[in-house]
Amino acid sequence: MDEDRLKVLVKLTQDGQFNCVENNMKTYGLMEAARDKHFGSSGDTLVHYAARHGHLDILDYLLKEVGTNVEVYNNDYKRPLHEAASMSHLACVSYLLQMGAMVDSLKKADWTPLMMACTRRNLSVIRELMDYSADPFLKNKDGWNAFHIACREGDPLVVAHLLDVAPDVWKTKSKTGRTPLHTAAMHGCEEVANILLERCRYASDDKDSCGITPFMDAVRNGHISLAKLLLEKHQASPTAVDTIGVQPVHQVAVTGQEGALCFLVRELQVDVNQRATGLEFTALHYAAKEGHASTIKTLLDLGADLQARDKKGRTALHMASIGQHAEAAKTLLRFGLEDYPDASGITARALARKTDVLQVFDCS
Template identity: 65%
Template sequence: MDEGACRLLAKLAQEGPLSSMEEAISSGGSAAVQTAGGMHFGRSGDTLLHFAARRGHLDIVEYLVEQLGADVEVHNNDYKRPLHEAASMSHQACVSYLLREGAAVDSLKKADWTPLMMACTRRNLGVVQELLRRGADPALQNKDGWNSFHVACREGDPPVVRHLLAAAPDVWRTASKTRRTPLHTAGCTDSCGVTPFMDAVRNGHVSVARLLLEKHQASPTAADVLGAQALHQVAVTGQEEALRFLVRDLHVDVNQKATAEGHTSTIHTLLELGADLHARDQKGRTALHMACIGQHAAAARTLLQRGLRDSEDACGATAMQHARKPDVVRAFESGPPDPP
């Protein structure tokens, strides 16, 4: 087939309808019928079956497999199978069909991601259930040591997390190649020390964080190798609901060292929750120093307006000396309010 015909087939596999696909194949004669199902396209090396599975066109998927003999286990240049595509885009009907036709449920794409891991990046319990029914192993790990449970905790869908725990009660105990475990109770962390509980709260998934606490006693105060606890990571990402959950519900100390990332609303929330405006870190730096180091003008302005005066740290440097951007420098022009 010529280049134009190939482009048309790729377009029809993604957009349909099936009748147009059938017509295009028929017009190409017997050669098209024999070769179309196994053709690879572009830099990705996708096939027509990859395109159709990604878009959820079950009728085209069936046609390619049953009429053109497309291999359900064909892979592209990233070793993704059509099942990876269907699972990652939550197309349950395509997932079910491909599995019935013999697709390997735990096939590995680049970086050792399984279809179940891909499904756990979406909030579609049905696809996860279908893969597990067909024998998917939730404890398999990708090259970074993450299993499907880690992925589900990061994405924050409680039904998927609960179902994985019900299907494989010990999945939370799985330790990665870098000694990462899903929960702090296992006592091991990876080189960064980041766990699913931290991932859940810093992404604002309070319901998942509650689930991890209730089911497996995840520690809300364990820290990564930089000393940052879940509270610090929540402050960095500006997740105010999660921040209130940690402080009000779990009674995490709000005055522990945190990182200034310029979220002014989070600064207000921290202060409302009892944070000490004048607290200093081990280097004698205040939140104003950190805001200026990060060149966060709005944060610096907010702190000054709340009454935090500039001062020297342990090395004799003031916050203003760290100000480089004009808008950060201007934050100091009006000065803090007069003391009562």
Template identity: 55%
Template sequence: MATPGDSRRLFKLVQEGRLRALQEELQAAGVCQELAGDTLLHCAARHGHRDILAYLVESWGMDIEAGNRDYKRPLHEAASMGHRDCVCYLLDRGASVDCLKKADWTPLMMACTRKNLEVIQDLVEHGANPLLKNKDGWNSFHIASREGDPLILQYLLTVCPDAWKTESKIRRTPLHTAAMHGCLEAVKVLLTRCQYEPDCKDNCGITPFMDAVQCGHIDIAKLLLKTHKACFSAEDSLGAQALHRAAITGQDEAIRFLVSDLGINVDVRAATTHLTALHYAAKEGHTSTIQTLLSLGADINAKDERNRSALHLAYAGQHLACAEFLLQSGLKDSEDVTGTLAQQLTKKADVLQGFNLT
């Protein structure tokens, strides 16, 4: 039987919300212990047990500003899990509203990872600053854009109109993030209430339209084209366009949209490498995407600036199924500028055997 005050048992009682049993244990032990850096307050806040939270603070004088190994305080825990009653209790007891955990996350940032408007409102009304940024350069509005709740975004813009004027350390905006994660309603709010440049680029040259396309969110891509006048032929830092990025991620429906609906040349080349979408799909081993591109009229014999065909990239990536499909579709092996055949790029015996059998 566990001795009174055993830390694992105490934490289990808190987790299960068993206040009376906890009271008896603590009275017998006469001391509160930590477990792996957490205090019982962290556990109570994390699991939403306000009664236990109040008991530990008021009867045992536990410190509401105690930090665990990640520098999380009980307010971080309550906010991140959306436990409004615990959040309000801690705030009313004077908890620091903008305290920082590891990576410089505030309780408001943690709350914005949950779609709980009331908790966010409570924190803001107690002075939380929506403009603070974490170590990656994300403020609370940016984090909320990833989750995509339009009501939360509307609220943050109302209490802090400049919250949208933010970029991460790699220059990604909330519009990039919402587009990437498929948050259509959030994108609508951002386009209505914010003033992002149509083709704002991050450090890699990616635009919100590219993000939407490469993640398969065609509805958002259409909205960005119609409402935001995005450019579908914009290039990233390597000269690749949205079509190329869709080929990299294997987004076949997005490719059909770009080629069939928008009229993009299926064989358009990346500016710096002269790679086509077919090359990119082969490099990643996306056989179905290669099928899609060929059905849309892609040139199977297209070569890049080093005279490599899609077969070279398929074999270099050790993608046997992809290489076999290209060969069966009529692509012949040929030398690149160094005189290297595609089959010479394979490192796996079974891949080479597959080539010989084909």
């Protein structure tokens, strides 16, 4: 019976019904049972629920009257402070800190409350944590610090504040070698990228462990204005290569960013038929392999060589068949690409396995 009544307390706590929580505790003598009770697969306590939903009165009651420890943790090692910070509940954050919560406690994957706060655009919570000496230089298991996370979320006020308080916090890389500038570029956070370029000293075309530059991140995700910012303020190269010899023109073909393709070829005069090292794919090969029929049309309009062959003598039609992309194969055939065998004598049709792809060749 107590188990059922405790479950009722969870709902009452989530809903913020303080009087009902208090009455149920006293009426059924649940204070001792509820003090350290962990619920469900998450292992949350009532304090976690109160902090997550921002119910300060219930939080105060649970800590002071019921006697739950302010550092109680769930199965992910999240403390109440993690919950309050992640949901931007300033009053709860302030209260927990006043009650002695450890400001830099770690949950699973080594996330601090400050990191959790930086996933939200709430400068007040971040200020409060840093007023209690939260360390913005700590890194999680992926090598990201709070500044890196803030740059992903894209709030310029948060990013500027972190730089004001900790001017060297930008000097960080993830375990895969990615800088906050990479992250801002990938997510199209142009205002943040502008702050980083003005206030930080990132090297032009700094590469992560895969050889990706911030400019590559910007264009392959379709953030053209941010890419222009990197060209103008950071002297980014539109033809840099990653670790496998792929250039931005190839990357945008993979992601099907046709606006970025036009920007690279028409405005920056990048060679649309530039080959990646290794297998010597062109952008057309990559677009066909991914099945981007519309991107294939755009590439051909930009002057892509329909007959281009890779190192193994394969055309874009072979790539479309390897990927089992019927529409891409149909588009290439419609534009006049014939099913020539590759260097090993294998035709694109021979690589087709799906019925709809085979029908494309049979009807051509």
